[in-house]
Amino acid sequence: xxxxxxxxxxxxxAAFGLKSFLxxxxxxxxxxLHRVARGVSLSTTCLLSGFQAIKLCPSxxxxxxxxxxxxxxxxxxxxxxWILQLVVNIYIAMYxxxxxNNKNLSMEKLYRYCSSPYPGRLVFSVMAxxxxxxxxxxxVLMAWTSGPMVLVLHRHKQRVQHIHSxxxxxxxAHETRATHTILILVSMFVSxxxxxxxLSYRVTQMQSPGHWxxxxxxxxxxxxxx
Numbered sequence: 001x002x003x004x005x006x007x008x009x010x011x012x013x014a015a016f017g018l019k020s021f022l023x024x025x026x027x028x029x030x031x032x033l034h035r036v037a038r039g040v041s042l043s044t045t046c047l048l049s050g051f052q053a054i055k056l057c058p059s060x061x062x063x064x065x066x067x068x069x070x071x072x073x074x075x076x077x078x079x080x081x082w083i084l085q086l087v088v089n090i091y092i093a094m095y096x097x098x099x100x101n102n103k104n105l106s107m108e109k110l111y112r113y114c115s116s117p118y119p120g121r122l123v124f125s126v127m128a129x130x131x132x133x134x135x136x137x138x139x140v141l142m143a144w145t146s147g148p149m150v151l152v153l154h155r156h157k158q159r160v161q162h163i164h165s166x167x168x169x170x171x172x173a174h175e176t177r178a179t180h181t182i183l184i185l186v187s188m189f190v191s192x193x194x195x196x197x198x199l200s201y202r203v204t205q206m207q208s209p210g211h212w213x214x215x216x217x218x219x220x221x222x223x224x225x226x
Contacts, residue, residue, distance in 0.1 A: 002037030003225040006030050011218050024097060027114035032093040039085035041225060042138045045189060046145075047077055053145040056152045088134070091127065128201075135197060139190050146186040153179045192224040 010030055013021055022030060051074060054066050096114050157175035199217035 001225075002033060003041055004222060006034035006037055007218070008222055015215075022114065027096045028093045031096050031114060032089060035089040035092045036082075036085045038221075038225075039089065039134070040081055042135065042193065043081040043085065044078055046138045046142045047074075047081065049142050049145045049149075049186075053149050056149050088130070132197065135193060139193055142189050143186060146182050149182055150179050153182075188224055192220060196221040196223070 010022065051070050054070050057064075057067060153175045196217070199213070199220055203213060203217050
């Protein structure tokens with residue numbers, strides 16, 4: 001919800017031609033909230049997938065200790081995700097300077113309602129590596145934890161196949177529906193975030209990106225939260 005509100009609403013207002021509807025403090029707050037909310041959305045979705053994978057592990061496995069402790073750790077890890085994103089994205093609040101103007105249009109090609117000075121090449125490279133690495137870790141962990149869940153559900157379905165087949169009114173097994181849900185979630189998670197990252201990088205590297213490219217990049221970035 002924070003991602004949709006902090007990026008969707010200002011982008012729509014800018015698309016309708018409204019200019020300078022945010023002052024400098026508003027620009028800093030809106031874009032900082034967007035980056036924090038996006039990071040928390042990524043990390044908590046990945047965290048949820050990890051807890052689900054631990055919960056589905058067989059009780060006699062080496063994960064038994066984590067299985068017992070995981071319900072008590074969820075709140076702590078969610079809190080840690082918020083703290084991490086609040087700290088990592090402080091640079092963003094310092095980077096945004098205010099509404100777009102004729103002297104400073106570098107950020108207008110991405111956001112159209114706020115501006116910032118051009119960052120140094122070293123600073124830009126370091127921040128790009130940090131954000132890309134964090135996003136990559138979340139995507140890889142999401143895919144890695146979803147694999148065992150699908151495998152466990154498939155094995156469980158095979159063990160109880162005779163129960164489902166003997167039912168007078170055959171229907172889709174719960175395991176099959178759960179597997180489909182997991183695969184759809186992972187596919188959307190990976191594809192939307194990977195495509196959004198590629199498009200955002202492409203927009204930042206172009207001198208004057210077209211409205212269509214900016215619009216598509218904006219829509220894709222809101223795909224998974226939606």
